Amino acid sequence: xxxxxxxxxxxxxxxxxxxxxxIAGASRLSGGASQETWSFDIVHPDGxxxxxxxxAPAGYGAAPERAAGLDAEAVLMQRAHxxxxxxxxxxxxxxxxxxxxxxxxxxxxxxxxxxxxxxxDEIFAAVRPKLARQLGGVLCKIHRLDPAGLPQLxxxxxxxxxxxxxxxxxxxxxxxxxxxxxxxWLRDNDPGPSPDVTLVHGDFRHGNLIIGADGVRAVxxxxxxxxxxxxxxxxxxxVNSWRFGAIDQPVGGFGTREDLFAGYEAEGxxxxxxRVMYWEVMGTLRWGMMCCGMMQxxxxxxxxxxxxxxxxxxSETEIDLLRLLAPRGxxxxxxx
Amino acid sequence: xxxxxxxxELLTAVAAFLRDDIAPQLTGASAFKLRVGINALDLxxxxxxxxxxxxxxxxxxxxxxxxxxxxxxxxxxxxAEAIASGTVDLATPGLAExxxxxxxxxxxxxxxxxxxxxxxxEREKSS
Numbered sequence: 001x002x003x004x005x006x007x008x009x010x011x012x013x014x015x016x017x018x019x020x021x022x023i024a025g026a027s028r029l030s031g032g033a034s035q036e037t038w039s040f041d042i043v044h045p046d047g048x049x050x051x052x053x054x055x056a057p058a059g060y061g062a063a064p065e066r067a068a069g070l071d072a073e074a075v076l077m078q079r080a081h082x083x084x085x086x087x088x089x090x091x092x093x094x095x096x097x098x099x100x101x102x103x104x105x106x107x108x109x110x111x112x113x114x115x116x117x118x119x120x121d122e123i124f125a126a127v128r129p130k131l132a133r134q135l136g137g138v139l140c141k142i143h144r145l146d147p148a149g150l151p152q153l154x155x156x157x158x159x160x161x162x163x164x165x166x167x168x169x170x171x172x173x174x175x176x177x178x179x180x181x182x183x184x185w186l187r188d189n190d191p192g193p194s195p196d197v198t199l200v201h202g203d204f205r206h207g208n209l210i211i212g213a214d215g216v217r218a219v220x221x222x223x224x225x226x227x228x229x230x231x232x233x234x235x236x237x238x239v240n241s242w243r244f245g246a247i248d249q250p251v252g253g254f255g256t257r258e259d260l261f262a263g264y265e266a267e268g269x270x271x272x273x274x275r276v277m278y279w280e281v282m283g284t285l286r287w288g289m290m291c292c293g294m295m296q297x298x299x300x301x302x303x304x305x306x307x308x309x310x311x312x313x314x315s316e317t318e319i320d321l322l323r324l325l326a327p328r329g330x331x332x333x334x335x336x
Numbered sequence: 337x338x339x340x341x342x343x344x345e346l347l348t349a350v351a352a353f354l355r356d357d358i359a360p361q362l363t364g365a366s367a368f369k370l371r372v373g374i375n376a377l378d379l380x381x382x383x384x385x386x387x388x389x390x391x392x393x394x395x396x397x398x399x400x401x402x403x404x405x406x407x408x409x410x411x412x413x414x415x416a417e418a419i420a421s422g423t424v425d426l427a428t429p430g431l432a433e434x435x436x437x438x439x440x441x442x443x444x445x446x447x448x449x450x451x452x453x454x455x456x457x458e459r460e461k462s463s
Contacts (some may be wrong), residue, residue, distance in 0.1 A: 175416040181435065299375070312379060315446045317449065
């Protein structure tokens, strides 16, 4: 798009990638004003190298409170890659002198992130039944990363999470009795800080996982990584919002809790199913609050139609919270 | 009194034009945005069609549950506070039914295709 940005990126790439002569096909993938994702090819005589740039442009350094920050994300991906967790290689961390903002460049991994394709396309049919177990194993490896080599991250537990959600909810100044019911339930059923405190990915779900016909190829987007209860990641991936219609398959619409747990335990992890369920409730509320946050951003100046419509999806989490906390009839949400 | 056609009729006609005549001409990001826009128009039509009756019923339930009157927003604030403070909970007669009905009425406007909603609707029909 911008000539100077592409020229700057080319200058940056040729400075550290031996033999590279420039870049080609730079296109912006997604992201808001504060963070951008670009796809491009590193032009190289031995064959072009697919690459992804994640950056916050200069002047957008201040990360939101929850975000780990791009420098931390780069370190997390390097550690994950080194530990054999499916992860793109980090090729370069942006330096201030390059004037490209903060961020990093990683290898581009081929595969799919769009949930409806992963859940419906024929090429994933054979791998779908194996995914939940695979992801359980991947999560266990993430939780086993040595904290000594990891960046500074927030430390969270149920009480701190509830406090943040309560504050955010009160900040909305719009009554949602079902959210009050959920917050009350979370307070009344708080299991306390986890006996094991580990790295938590924080956003391990569809969209942040690159899936191929052979299974999971990469874990992306460590923006919400923190230290806390490892069961949080297992609960988050079971949140109904990530089942995309396949509501009887709790894990991403493709798998069972049993398979997820079995994969986790096969890697040597220990599952506390009650804690996982607790975090599923927390996660459902958290996604609901995130929808409300989209509506707030729409109200406060960003006139994006998409954000406005995501605001209207908060009610989806209300029905899911009721299915979890006040189920009608005898069958419980996803409980099989 | 405003004249005909009604807002619902106008919005429905615009949405149909966008869906049938414009959408097939677009690709990529514009096509996606148009789909979001059409969804928004459809949502507004559902709200204009359904909300008056569901708001009235919600208001009636809230007045009974809280034994007081006020605007729909005020009563919802009071119920939210009562749940937060624990003076009202799922053991309170009528609370669960009220929350379910209110939520079902919201989904009927917001996302009538949401799978959890469709499942609960089936349950209501079969019971």
